[in-house]
Amino acid sequence: MSNSTQNSKLNTQHSYLDMDMLRFTTAGSVDDGKSTLIGRLLYDSKSIFEDQMEAIEKTSKSSGEEEVNLALLTDGLKAEREQKITIDVAYRYFATPKRKFIIADTPGHTQYTRNMVTGASTADLAIILVDASKGILTQSRRHAFISSLLRIPHLVVAVNKMDLVDYDEKVFDEIVADFEEFARKLEVKDVTFIPISALKGDNVVDKSERMDWYNGSTLLHHLETVKVDAADNVIDFRFPVQYVIRPGMHFRGFSGQVASGHIRPGDEIKVLPSGLTSKVKELVTRDGNLEIAYPRDSVTITIEDEIDISRGDMIVRKDNVPTIRNEFESYLCWMNEKALDVNKQYILQHTSKQVQVFIDEIRYRINVDTLNREDTENLNLNEIGRVKLKTSQPIFFDPYQINQKTGSFIIIDPTTNVTVGAGMIRAGSTVSKEIGDAERTELVSPNVTWEPWNISREERETRNGQKAKLLWFTGISGAGKSTIAKALEKKLWDDGKQTVLLDGDQVRHGLNGDLGFSPNDRKENIRRVGHLSRLFFEHGNIVLSTFVSPYKNDREFVKSLFPAETDFVEIHVTCDPKTAQKRDPKGLYAKAESGEISGLTGYDAEYQAPDNATLTINTDEMSVDEAVEMIVNKI
Amino acid sequence: MTALKSHSHLKELEDEGIYVMREVAAQFERPVLLFSGGKDSIVMFHLALKAFHPGKVPFPLMHVDTGHNFPETIEFRDHLVEKYGVELIVGSVQDSINEGRVEEETGPDASRNALQTVTLLDTLKKHQVDAALGGGRRDEEKARAKERFFSHRDIFGQWDPKNQRPELWNLFNGRKKPGENFRVFPISNWTEMDVWQYIAQEEIEIPSIYFAHERKVFNRRGVWLADTDFVNKMDDEEVVTKVVRFRTIGDATCTGAVLSDADSMEDIIQEVASARETERGTRHDDKRSETAMEDRKKQGYF
Numbered sequence: 015m016s017n018s019t020q021n022s023k024l025n026t027q028h029s030y031l032d033m034d035m036l037r038f039t040t041a042g043s044v045d046d047g048k049s050t051l052i053g054r055l056l057y058d059s060k061s062i063f064e065d066q067m068e069a070i071e072k073t074s075k076s077s078g079e080e081e082v083n084l085a086l087l088t089d090g091l092k093a094e095r096e097q098k099i100t101i102d103v104a105y106r107y108f109a110t111p112k113r114k115f116i117i118a119d120t121p122g123h124t125q126y127t128r129n130m131v132t133g134a135s136t137a138d139l140a141i142i143l144v145d146a147s148k149g150i151l152t153q154s155r156r157h158a159f160i161s162s163l164l165r166i167p168h169l170v171v172a173v174n175k176m177d178l179v180d181y182d183e184k185v186f187d188e189i190v191a192d193f194e195e196f197a198r199k200l201e202v203k204d205v206t207f208i209p210i211s212a213l214k215g216d217n218v219v220d221k222s223e224r225m226d227w228y229n230g231s232t233l234l235h236h237l238e239t240v241k242v243d244a245a246d247n248v249i250d251f252r253f254p255v256q257y258v259i260r261p262g263m264h265f266r267g268f269s270g271q272v273a274s275g276h277i278r279p280g281d282e283i284k285v286l287p288s289g290l291t292s293k294v295k296e297l298v299t300r301d302g303n304l305e306i307a308y309p310r311d312s313v314t315i316t317i318e319d320e321i322d323i324s325r326g327d328m329i330v331r332k333d334n335v336p337t338i339r340n341e342f343e344s345y346l347c348w349m350n351e352k353a354l355d356v357n358k359q360y361i362l363q364h365t366s367k368q369v370q371v372f373i374d375e376i377r378y379r380i381n382v383d384t385l386n387r388e389d390t391e392n393l394n395l396n397e398i399g400r401v402k403l404k405t406s407q408p409i410f411f412d413p414y415q416i417n418q419k420t421g422s423f424i425i426i427d428p429t430t431n432v433t434v435g436a437g438m439i440r441a442g443s444t445v446s447k448e449i450g451d452a453e454r455t456e457l458v459s460p461n462v463t464w465e466p467w468n469i470s471r472e473e474r475e476t477r478n479g480q481k482a483k484l485l486w487f488t489g490i491s492g493a494g495k496s497t498i499a500k501a502l503e504k505k506l507w508d509d510g511k512q513t514v515l516l517d518g519d520q521v522r523h524g525l526n527g528d529l530g531f532s533p534n535d536r537k538e539n540i541r542r543v544g545h546l547s548r549l550f551f552e553h554g555n556i557v558l559s560t561f562v563s564p565y566k567n568d569r570e571f572v573k574s575l576f577p578a579e580t581d582f583v584e585i586h587v588t589c590d591p592k593t594a595q596k597r598d599p600k601g602l603y604a605k606a607e608s609g610e611i612s613g614l615t616g617y618d619a620e621y622q623a624p625d626n627a628t629l630t631i632n633t634d635e636m637s638v639d640e641a642v643e644m645i646v647n648k649i
Numbered sequence: 650m651t652a653l654k655s656h657s658h659l660k661e662l663e664d665e666g667i668y669v670m671r672e673v674a675a676q677f678e679r680p681v682l683l684f685s686g687g688k689d690s691i692v693m694f695h696l697a698l699k700a701f702h703p704g705k706v707p708f709p710l711m712h713v714d715t716g717h718n719f720p721e722t723i724e725f726r727d728h729l730v731e732k733y734g735v736e737l738i739v740g741s742v743q744d745s746i747n748e749g750r751v752e753e754e755t756g757p758d759a760s761r762n763a764l765q766t767v768t769l770l771d772t773l774k775k776h777q778v779d780a781a782l783g784g785g786r787r788d789e790e791k792a793r794a795k796e797r798f799f800s801h802r803d804i805f806g807q808w809d810p811k812n813q814r815p816e817l818w819n820l821f822n823g824r825k826k827p828g829e830n831f832r833v834f835p836i837s838n839w840t841e842m843d844v845w846q847y848i849a850q851e852e853i854e855i856p857s858i859y860f861a862h863e864r865k866v867f868n869r870r871g872v873w874l875a876d877t878d879f880v881n882k883m884d885d886e887e888v889v890t891k892v893v894r895f896r897t898i899g900d901a902t903c904t905g906a907v908l909s910d911a912d913s914m915e916d917i918i919q920e921v922a923s924a925r926e927t928e929r930g931t932r933h934d935d936k937r938s939e940t941a942m943e944d945r946k947k948q949g950y951f
Contacts, residue, residue: 034657035656035661035662104794105838113658114840243656256675261703269701271664301699311664312664422820433814433815
């Protein structure tokens with residue numbers, strides 16, 4: 015067997031200079047055929063060398079196995095080979111002419127969650143293996159949940175062992191339907207289903223002739239073509255300072271890897287935590303200065319002014335700063351035999367900063383098999399919970415769903431120095447927030463690039479003589495949201511303010527006309543409106559959005575899109591449901607009563623009232639003018 | 650704004666390597682870069698030059714000298730040290746033998762490869778090194794596939810593969826107790842092919858013995874070993890002159906040459922691409938047992 019004949023071709027053309035890299039993780043147990051699949055990918059892509067093959071042939075034979083056990087390729091440690099289990103995450107490499115691949119192979123049995131979280135933390139894609147003869151098992155659900163928690167951008171459900179079910183399309187379709195049903199509870203945005211047989215080689219590298227009903231890509235083709243940098247946040251510039259380079263009096267540069275966003279010489283920056291501002295002078299590399307630095311570029315930044323900056327500081331854009339806080343909420347995966355101790359002081363490592371931390375409060379534990387929340391006093395090895403943390407100094411973060419680099423941290427036990435936990439920040443916490451398991455990230459279409467603001471929000475605000483804001487009116491139909499918003503907009507207009515009014519019914523004509531009123535469609539409706547509001551906000555407007563928006567999660571999501579907590583003003587418009595039914599401005603309650611429609615919020619569908627709205631306006635007690643005055647005073 | 654530039658795999662690996670270098674400089678007090686004169690350590694040094702530009706590399710190179718070197722490697726090492734003005738620390742296996750710390754192996758397969766571990770650990774201790782940058786790659790060997798970027802060593806310099814710290818995202822935990830240290834592998838994610846492609850792309854100087862040349866060699870169990878003073882030949886081992894090159898550079902007693910007329914970078918890349926054996930296939934030290942590498946690594950080997 016020759017190693018990569020494709021590679022030879024590729025190298026003579028030097029096309030390797032255009033190759034990119036995909037990191038993926040594989041989850042599943044030995045029984046699902048995971049190691050066989052990896053062995054197959056390596057073998058069929060001609061990435062296994064003769065001496066490696068001979069070595070595993072020898073070992074297979076000496077342990078009495080009939081066929082060559084490809085799993086031996088991935089199980090590297092003595093204990094693993096002896097016990098025929100995989101203990102630790104193993105990294106494997108292969109390349110095709112199109113792409114270099116790094117596989118983080120995570121074991122299925124022991125230490126499952128800890129290893130899967132580790133492998134998932136750097137992955138662009140996860141392959142979840144499902145045994146076609148067994149269907150979706152608890153374990154598959156667990157894999158999917160962790161992939162969504164770690165926000166791996168792409169999921170592949172590889173329905174393996176199709177040979178055991180006679181390559182039956184129906185079996186495949188049922189598994190797809192089962193998985194989709196379950197995945198609805200999660201935030202997975204790109205799922206691809208591929209029927210394969212790793213053992214026989216169907217649809218792994220070469221298209222199967224035994225499943226002509228399947229028209230999609232083979233697994234390898236999919237891996238070669240999926241978008242790689244989908245997880246990069248290209249909007250918010252964040253540069254954690256790793257190291258200061260100071261060879262002499264005349265040069266002082268701040269080194270690091272761009273965590274997100276981009277920057278050019280001349281751009282205005284702010285240094286955290288000092289808050290001092292300056293401009294980028296140069297983006298220095300040994301290969302010459304750069305005109306622009308993108309996510310993942312390792313560069314050295316010099317600035318125009320003399321500002322004291324050291325490791326652990328963060329350079330950001332002057333008008334786009336992360337949350338700066340020492341109390342926040344997070345998901346936490348516990349990775350140590352010794353359970354989390356809420357009274358113990360740990361060390362938190364976040365970007366290039368280490369601070370002391372208390373994990374004050376465990377809100378709940380997530381049962382990774384059922385996704386149910388459970389009350390708990392502590393977190394044990396391989397458990398995931400929602401926690402509240404308090405650090406000795408503020409850290410500079412973004413929610414993990416928006417920025418993985420500034421939203422992730424590890425917990426270190428100062429007595430052993432061992433890494434004991436891995437966290438994903440949800441949000442800052444001044445108030446207690448309850449956010450569901452299903453969260454969203456920023457969706458990005460393929461092949462698009464974020465166009466930065468031509469004119470900054472601050473410049474627009476200065477010209478408009480106002481501070482941009484989002485006023486989010488939530489409440490049941492008939493509570494008076496639109497009436498108050500319209501009156502308020504008129505008042506602002508008369509005062510010379512620049513406003514945008516987004517109304518639920520208008521948006522559902524055209525823009526969101528494809529959406530119904532199921533919980534998922536409602537969520538999508540609010541997701542789109544949230545982004546739309548942010549765009550208008552960035553253009554310096556006072557945005558008034560009136561949406562029933564019955565779910566707390568959805569409103570939290572909208573809030574998370576805004577740079578500062580005070581940018582999002584939540585106004586809960588409420589009244590006695592009977593009053594609303596009597597008002598019935600759109601005739602909806604009448605329709606609901608006659609059974610013409612169902613799922614009307616406040617009638618037969620749930621409305622989750624905010625616990626800590628910025629303003630609550632009860633229209634049974636307050637006139638429109640009074641409400642308008644109250645809001646104007648507040649903003 | 651122009652479209653987001655897609656990162657080539659080499660650019661991404663380079664950015665990652667530079668990031669790791671800077672983490673080491675920031676998190677440790679007395680790091681060293683383990684330098685063998687082989688291509689992997691040369692690439693590492695190149696990354697260090699980039700990581701600290703326009704400053705100097707803020708740590709010394711450390712060479713564990715078995716005394717059984719190819720002279721070209723030592724010449725190259727000294728040339729590099731002079732050119733970039735870096736400090737060089739040499740740990741000598743011969744000294745360890747003279748001091749009675751280790752005993753020379755005997756017989757035809759005698760090698761100082763295993764003895765190096767003691768010299769390495771002694772030298773690290775002597776210089777109070779708290780982090781040693783190594784050019785180990787996860788694709789090299791199955792035990793290395795389980796290695797972390799930041800690999801913790803106890804006060805005996807030993808590796809406990811079953812009890813490694815989890816390593817997530819790019820958050821590297823370098824905390825340790827006094828006397829403990831770390832091995833750090835900035836090119837963990839590189840393959841042999843990546844290393845060669847990168848050397849070609851960056852036009853990095855490498856020792857001449859990587860290119861095809863005439864050399865006196867003899868064949869031992871399928872491996873072409875160089876005829877040097879350090880190797881005990883058996884009676885039936887005949888020395889012949891062949892055109893060879895080295896795919897990996899280690900101790901001259903256990904590193905085999907490959908028959909090759911690849912005398913340019915392009916030819917080498919071509920040859921690596923079509924190779925049918927792994928790079929360490931020419932290493933006798935790995936062939937002693939199936940877990941030879943894991944066993945040596947636990948002891949504190951590179």
